[in-house]
Amino acid sequence: MNRKIVAIVRYEKPLESVRRVIDFCAGLDGIQSKARIFIKPNIPFWTTASVFPKWGVITTSRVVEDTVRILKERGFDNITIGEGMVIEPNDRETPAHAFESLGYHVLKRRFGVRILNIHERTFRKVNLGSGVAVNFNTDILDSDFVINIPVLKTHAQTVVSLGIKNLKGMIDMKSRKKCHSAHPEKDLNYMIARLPNNLPPSLTLLDGIYTNERGPGYEGNIRRTDILVASRDLLSADKVGAKILGYEPSEVPHLVYAARVQDRPLNFSDLEIVGERIKDVASFHEYNFPYNEDGTLPRSMEKMGIKGLSYRQYDLTLCTYCVVINSVILRAIARAWKKRQGRPWDGVEVLTGKKMRPMPGNKKTILLGKCIYQANRDNPDIKEMIAIKGCPPEPRAVVRAFNQAGINLDPAIFERMDEVPGLFMKKYKGKAEFEESFFKSSLPN
Numbered sequence: 276m277n278r279k280i281v282a283i284v285r286y287e288k289p290l291e292s293v294r295r296v297i298d299f300c301a302g303l304d305g306i307q308s309k310a311r312i313f314i315k316p317n318i319p320f321w322t323t324a325s326v327f328p329k330w331g332v333i334t335t336s337r338v339v340e341d342t343v344r345i346l347k348e349r350g351f352d353n354i355t356i357g358e359g360m361v362i363e364p365n366d367r368e369t370p371a372h373a374f375e376s377l378g379y380h381v382l383k384r385r386f387g388v389r390i391l392n393i394h395e396r397t398f399r400k401v402n403l404g405s406g407v408a409v410n411f412n413t414d415i416l417d418s419d420f421v422i423n424i425p426v427l428k429t430h431a432q433t434v435v436s437l438g439i440k441n442l443k444g445m446i447d448m449k450s451r452k453k454c455h456s457a458h459p460e461k462d463l464n465y466m467i468a469r470l471p472n473n474l475p476p477s478l479t480l481l482d483g484i485y486t487n488e489r490g491p492g493y494e495g496n497i498r499r500t501d502i503l504v505a506s507r508d509l510l511s512a513d514k515v516g517a518k519i520l521g522y523e524p525s526e527v528p529h530l531v532y533a534a535r536v537q538d539r540p541l542n543f544s545d546l547e548i549v550g551e552r553i554k555d556v557a558s559f560h561e562y563n564f565p566y567n568e569d570g571t572l573p574r575s576m577e578k579m580g581i582k583g584l585s586y587r588q589y590d591l592t593l594c595t596y597c598v599v600i601n602s603v604i605l606r607a608i609a610r611a612w613k614k615r616q617g618r619p620w621d622g623v624e625v626l627t628g629k630k631m632r633p634m635p636g637n638k639k640t641i642l643l644g645k646c647i648y649q650a651n652r653d654n655p656d657i658k659e660m661i662a663i664k665g666c667p668p669e670p671r672a673v674v675r676a677f678n679q680a681g682i683n684l685d686p687a688i689f690e691r692m693d694e695v696p697g698l699f700m701k702k703y704k705g706k707a708e709f710e711e712s713f714f715k716s717s718l719p720n
Contacts, residue, residue: 278547279511283519283556286484286501289717293341293480296505299549302478306420308350313418313475314342317425317441317482318358319491320599321373325697328709331487331497334424335713336377338482338503342422343382356382357391357414359444361595364394378716385718398447403469404536407461409450411473418475423509427483427502427516428490429562431598432463432591434527435520436491437513438479442470455594457629457650463591468532471509479512480505484713486520488560493696494602499708502556510539511546518543521559563588571634573605581612583620584682585637592628596667597644601627603692604643604673607684614683623680626651633657639680644668 282299286292297303306312316334339356346354356379362369370392374380382388391414398410415421425441433440443451454466471477483502487495502519506512510533514524524530524541534541565574571585586608589601604625622638629646633656640657642648645666651657661676663669670689677684688695703709 278545279506279508280547280549281504281506281508281511281515282549283515283551283553284503285551285556286503289337290341290344292503293338294345296480296503296550297342297345297478300478300505300507302480302505302507303346303349306351306476309353310351310419311353311417312346312351312355312420312422313415314339314354314356314422314424315415315441315445316356316358317436317444318360318373318377319444319595320493320696321360321362321369322693322696323369323372324691324693326700326711327696328493328497328699328703329711329714330485330499330703330709331426331428331490331495332493333377333714334426334482335484336379336715337713337717338424338480338484340378340382340716340718342424342480343386343388347386352387354386355389355391355414355418357393357396357412357445359393359412359446361599362394364448367392367395370394377714378718381716381718381720384720393445394447401473403466403472405461405469407466407469409453409466409470410447411450412445412447415445415474421475421477423477423479424482425479426485426487426491427481427500427504427519428487428495429520429560430491431489431563432589432593433467433529434522434562435513435517435530437481437516438509439471439513439529439533440467442474443467446470452594455592455629457592464528465532468529468536471533472536476507477509478505478507479509481512481516483516483519485709486558486560489562489564492599492602493699494564496561497703497709498558498560500556500558502551510534510537514541514543514546515548515553518553519557520562521557522562576605576609576612579609579612580617581608581620583622584608585624585634587624587626587631589627590630592630592646594646594667597627600668600670600673600692601643603688603695604677604684606695607688608677608682610688611677611682611684621681623682641676641680643673
């Protein structure tokens with residue numbers, strides 16, 4: 276059997292550690308120096324309003340910079356870094372601020388690297404097979420070699436978010452929403468498993484300097500882990516990454532789909548692990564925030580004593596825009612409850628995504644977003660419907676709807692949504708292992 280090499284090294288020293296993991300898996304062997312190289316980091320989120328926890332959320336600039344320097348050492352000159360953040364498609368300021376803050380423009384000035392916000396670029400319709408088509412960024416499709424650098428983290432919807440999941444940032448917003456289908460088979464896991472089908476050859480480099488439990492966002496529990504994983508085979512890298520996070524590949528639905536599409540085993544029988552042993556670096560990371568026994572409230576809210584509200588855990592059909600505002604709403608509800616002094620709300624339920632249906636015993640049903648409104652607008656089981664029809668929901672409409680239901684959310688939280696991520700910084704204050712320097716260039720401007 277032709278085994279796929281996966282390298283695991285401990286991150287110990289800038290440049291040297293990245294060089295070791297790439298060399299161990301022969302990551303750049305056989306690539307012509309004139310090749311067009313496309314680097315895909317993971318920058319799912321950014322805010323210009325505050326400093327927020329980037330550790331375990333965003334690919335470290337340290338690993339991106341080291342990768343570029345290694346490419347330059349080996350004579351590669353045609354290098355592009357491209358990303359498509361979860362933003363309004365016409366937002367140019369946020370990506371520009373992110374690229375500058377993360378030191379990418381230093382790489383541009385020093386090494387001639389191109390920096391692309393893919394929302395400003397062109398897309399091409401790509402058939403992924405089985406009736407699945409999405410619009411892919413043409414820059415990555417037309418490159419000769421891709422270096423995929425996701426963060427080693429778990430994900431509330433897909434269990435883990437590694438190399439395969441990172442490619443979702445290369446499709447347009449319409450296609451991303453399509454991935455969150457309510458189709459009984461062609462769901463999020465089914466869709467993202469097919470994203471690698473038409474890509475050029477690639478190297479996957481999992482950045483585990485920081486890992487994220489209950490990710491993928493800044494609300495998760497971030498750990499300093501100091502692990503790098505690399506392979507010329509994307510599925511192999513993800514299988515090992517999942518195991519390091521505590522999951523068998525068979526427990527990760529999109530890896531099950533991907534293995535089936537590629538006619539590959541889900542175990543490690545087709546792999547050769549070099550460097551560190553998986554068992555010596557593995558550490559179990561929860562992927563989801565716990566809910567109460569009947570699934571109607573986050574456990575943290577139940578512990579607060581919240582009554583009269585049902586807010587079920589979102590499913591695979593909730594797209595990322597709504598996931599972001601969902602997080603802010605939960606925080607606003609917690610604040611509103613503290614002012615209630617223990618008085619229950621009046622049987623309010625909140626439905627999200629595309630598939631949820633009302634539960635018996637509730638008096639008021641808030642439909643959060645266009646998709647869930649369309650799915651339930653004629654539902655006779657809803658006693659009082661309060662619809663928020665936007666895509667994504669408009670913050671002021673959210674506040675009005677919850678106020679109508681008797682839950683008085685503070686509008687200031689939504690007016691300053693961009694500042695909310697900064698509130699999580701206090702978790703890491705005074706902890707020396709969480710260094711901002713990992714997200715800046717080490718090179719002089």
